[in-house]
Amino acid sequence: MPRPEVQAPPEIFYNETEARKYTTSSRIIEIQAKISERALELLALPNDGVPRLLLDIGCGSGLSGETLSENGHHWIGYDISESMLNVALEREAEGDLLLADMGQGLGLRPGVVDGAISISAVQWLCYADKSSHEPRMRLKAFFGSLYRCLARGARAVLQLYAENMDQSEMIMMYAMRAGFAGGIVVDWPHSSKARKAYLVLTCGPPSVQSYLPKGKGEDGAMCSEDEESDDDGNQTVGIYDRTRPRKKAKINKNGKGKEWVFKKKEQMRKKGYSVPPDTKYTARKRKAHF
Amino acid sequence: MRLLTHNMLSCNIKGVANGFPLRLEAEKWVEKEVELNADFLRHIFPKIEWKALAGAARAVGYCELPEEADAAMLDSEDFLRRFHHALLEIHVEEGALVCPETGRGFPITKGIPNMLLHEDEV
């Protein structure tokens, strides 16, 4: 099954059927709760018992927000899918919900928020779902507005499923450009199923607070059986078997050109593949043979 | 949507210089009692735009907030109770938020403001 992100835009993919799983599948529920707890832990809020004002970006059915509520915090949830938000209403989510597109910016006053979490949502920004969508502009709008609304020293913890290295680098780059310090914490890096990547971002200049905690299982420790489970809401099977056509790369009449080939070869090398060296024959035009 | 959230939201339309506060047009609201937490109220107070809160509270028929407030008032039980009620116990269910600069309305249905922008507003 292809990734949900290439099947349909989020407001279509997360339809009633998909949203329903967030109340019926105990595995989705458990995994969402686990990731949310970990995200909250990585937020490293002061341990003083004072409730904070937090954001849940891509709050969906309100499962992740429930973790925030259980810990006494107030939250504002953003989601682009009405079906998911309807499930959140059914669950009587305690946070305030907004039907909104994070790629358009968060629309909050500066410096008012104490922290933000996001569970399996931000990678959606890397896909152009409308002709007007420019993933880079959307990442810029999102991270810029996130940075502005957070109080100084506050953190954002974004768990995400990037499709590849290029994507996670692009996401990271826009976070850094917005002014964030931080990095990626990977839990269970040695397990293909349980592996979870968290972007841990701190608002403001690097400080004592911006140290990066270690990922779980980084030392080679094994994770428990249930953490290995696969069905975590991102890899659920969508009902759309139509594969959404990707935006076609621009090809001129001379094919993709030398530069493109050099760039691709370099990318593959960076990923550790063995790639033949670049020579004068690379990407050379072939004579037409009949 | 509680008035806490209304107090943080600002209109996001491209080119709008002052999108705060969004005018609250409330048609239906409900009150739900929640436990008062003085620590939270003290923590959030400096971040609240008081005039906007008092205005929004009036829009849902609650007129018990003073026109102005300063941190010294947080010592008063009575003030805390009013602040708490306005901020966290009133939920706007139906209505709209209106951008003060452009007049664009964002409808609130089932308690959820629709903040999605049109393509030409991004």
Ligand SMILES: C[S@@+](CC[C@H](N)C(=O)[O-])C[C@H]1O[C@@H](n2cnc3c(N)ncnc32)[C@H](O)[C@@H]1O
């Ligand atoms: C894997 S689900 C997360 C569910 C959520 N944490 C929960 O507890 O139900 C990802 C969510 O991100 C939302 N999403 C995707 N793109 C978005 C966007 N551009 N703006 C806001 N939400 C978005 C989807 O609608 C979906 O509900």
